[in-house]
Amino acid sequence: MTSESTTTTSAAAVPAGRVIGSGSSVISRIPWTLIVFLLACSVPWIGGRYNTFLAEQIAIDALFAVSLNLLLGTTGLVSFGHVAYFGVGAYVCGILMKTYELPFAIAFPAAGLGAGLFALVSGYFCVRLIKLYFAMLTLAFSQIIWAIAYKWNDVTGGDQGLPEIPFPSFDWMNHIPWLGDLKTSDQFYLLTVFLIAVSLAIIHRIVRSPFGRVLTTIRDNPERAAFIGVNVRMYQLAAFVVAGTFAGFAGALYGIFSRGVFADYVFWSKSAEVMIMAILGGMDYFWGPPIGAFALVWLNQEITDYTQYWPFFLGTILLVLLFGFPGGILGGIDTLWQRLRRTRRA
Amino acid sequence: MAASFLFSQFMGGLTTAMFLFLIASGLSLVFGIMRVINFAHGSFYMLGAYLAWQGVQWFHPTGAGFWAAALLAAAGVGILGAVVERLFFRSLYGREELYQLLFTYALVLILGDAAKYLWGTDQLSVSTPPVLAGSVVIFGSTQPIYNLFMMTIGPVIAVVGWLVLNRSGVGRMVRAAQMDREMLGALGANVGRIYTGMFVVSSCLAGLSGALVTPIQGIVPGMDVLIIVQAFIVVVIGGMGSIWGTFWGSVIYGEVLSFGILIFPGFSLFSVFALMAVILIVRPWGLFGRPL
Numbered sequence: 001m002t003s004e005s006t007t008t009t010s011a012a013a014v015p016a017g018r019v020i021g022s023g024s025s026v027i028s029r030i031p032w033t034l035i036v037f038l039l040a041c042s043v044p045w046i047g048g049r050y051n052t053f054l055a056e057q058i059a060i061d062a063l064f065a066v067s068l069n070l071l072l073g074t075t076g077l078v079s080f081g082h083v084a085y086f087g088v089g090a091y092v093c094g095i096l097m098k099t100y101e102l103p104f105a106i107a108f109p110a111a112g113l114g115a116g117l118f119a120l121v122s123g124y125f126c127v128r129l130i131k132l133y134f135a136m137l138t139l140a141f142s143q144i145i146w147a148i149a150y151k152w153n154d155v156t157g158g159d160q161g162l163p164e165i166p167f168p169s170f171d172w173m174n175h176i177p178w179l180g181d182l183k184t185s186d187q188f189y190l191l192t193v194f195l196i197a198v199s200l201a202i203i204h205r206i207v208r209s210p211f212g213r214v215l216t217t218i219r220d221n222p223e224r225a226a227f228i229g230v231n232v233r234m235y236q237l238a239a240f241v242v243a244g245t246f247a248g249f250a251g252a253l254y255g256i257f258s259r260g261v262f263a264d265y266v267f268w269s270k271s272a273e274v275m276i277m278a279i280l281g282g283m284d285y286f287w288g289p290p291i292g293a294f295a296l297v298w299l300n301q302e303i304t305d306y307t308q309y310w311p312f313f314l315g316t317i318l319l320v321l322l323f324g325f326p327g328g329i330l331g332g333i334d335t336l337w338q339r340l341r342r343t344r345r346a
Numbered sequence: 347m348a349a350s351f352l353f354s355q356f357m358g359g360l361t362t363a364m365f366l367f368l369i370a371s372g373l374s375l376v377f378g379i380m381r382v383i384n385f386a387h388g389s390f391y392m393l394g395a396y397l398a399w400q401g402v403q404w405f406h407p408t409g410a411g412f413w414a415a416a417l418l419a420a421a422g423v424g425i426l427g428a429v430v431e432r433l434f435f436r437s438l439y440g441r442e443e444l445y446q447l448l449f450t451y452a453l454v455l456i457l458g459d460a461a462k463y464l465w466g467t468d469q470l471s472v473s474t475p476p477v478l479a480g481s482v483v484i485f486g487s488t489q490p491i492y493n494l495f496m497m498t499i500g501p502v503i504a505v506v507g508w509l510v511l512n513r514s515g516v517g518r519m520v521r522a523a524q525m526d527r528e529m530l531g532a533l534g535a536n537v538g539r540i541y542t543g544m545f546v547v548s549s550c551l552a553g554l555s556g557a558l559v560t561p562i563q564g565i566v567p568g569m570d571v572l573i574i575v576q577a578f579i580v581v582v583i584g585g586m587g588s589i590w591g592t593f594w595g596s597v598i599y600g601e602v603l604s605f606g607i608l609i610f611p612g613f614s615l616f617s618v619f620a621l622m623a624v625i626l627i628v629r630p631w632g633l634f635g636r637p638l
Contacts, residue, residue, distance in 0.1 A: 078444045125627045132381065132443050133630040136582060140623040143575060147615040269571055272451045279448065309463065315455030322449050323437070 065289030076219030081142030089248025104168030115248020161262030282328030354487030363600025364500030378587020388574030394556025427549025585635020
């Protein structure tokens, strides 16, 4: 594995889901994902209440950002309304669990289904438009969802939102040693981590599949992809639906986690926030968006400790990213790594 | 009775429309030339409102102070626009639209907090200049004179803008830059200066509209992200980059919102977003725009 020096001619030629330092046998042999998963699972025991709260936030944001990156990084579609699917998922799950008192096992899949269906309908129209118009139409759809959430008092609770969404029932977990003694919120945390790990594994599989390769081809050169016989719109729509479905799952978990669903969750500026996560971590990498989610949630918590001007810092971080490190955190590390290896070899 | 009610509803819609036109015209101008949605346009508008309030405090609370404050707002935001364009925006023209969108969003975050830091979070207000205070009764409905003033300002700006763009040497250059930036540069024109100029004009319009809205609406944090969505809808309906498109787009928006409340109360917000989505689906370049 010595001939790894991929001389990429442009940023666009970087394959999504690249592994950092893939030439180094030691680092690549460590099962990083398993370690992170086990660490995440142990947070309720070793981290205390507040860290569990942060970890849950990070996990949900990570899934949300990865689902967006399936469009942004993998397929090259700039969606400025991804929060719509997150919101649909949150409202579907919240309404089913609170208003209709259905169990989580029904409400959670329904949330993904609802978000996926809405993504199918809205995406059908969006993928017909090019670049900037695509971004605008996704924004328009997300604002439609916002308007419905904000005004349809009977169903969504309007500007009061849907407070006090119940936790799922954890009776089954109470019979398991170790898990039975936990607080309900910690039990929900473990369920969240498990569901998100499964979701990430599925998305990872999709990105690495032949289907995912076609998406990357479309991102790099849609004309050529069409020329070799790929139905570009069909693939884009499929990516849109998958991304929407997983955003819906993330939203469903978030609604229960934050004990309520509010119209604010669906406002257009939230779409920008999740986009910042994806870019901060590095949208050319599968693990970029989760790292971005981790960095942003952690920074937010550190900075809001001593100032209320978090948006100012977020804007400044974004400026530094756009002008200094367009590849994000992982992109920066990767560049550094390549340079180190080159000097070592020379 | 019913007729006067409909009339006042119509006039209410028209007032909203003309305010939005002032704001949206600048957004549309920048999009037409630079192909960038400037999310920070709403922040420029908000800064205009705060600057106007500040100006009124400095100069004179009543009388001519308001007009001086409005000029200050337009000039101040114009200068800010020049700085932003020269220092940052310039280096993003060649990049993907994702980076341009996010850059303007970074400005939204930074300027929003800057305004909070400078002027606090309490609602501020400015009283109507005495010349335009009071109201008149037309067809049995009471209309504040200030609203009528706004209704004349809107068309005046539309006509002036159209004349400058279509009947002057500067306008010819601008339209040429819109069509083919590189060719215009190759012919020896200073394209960079045209871009800066357009961005400054757009910022001035945002600052001015922010100042002019103060007698009617309170100045609060968050007005930036709320207004940008509305301005955005107007521009999408009318057609990005077309001044009359933006004008009619704002009239349609104002009236749909105003009469939508009568037909389905609570869902008028939904109706304007739905209208925007339908127009993007059927005619992405808007009712009056041309395909890119």
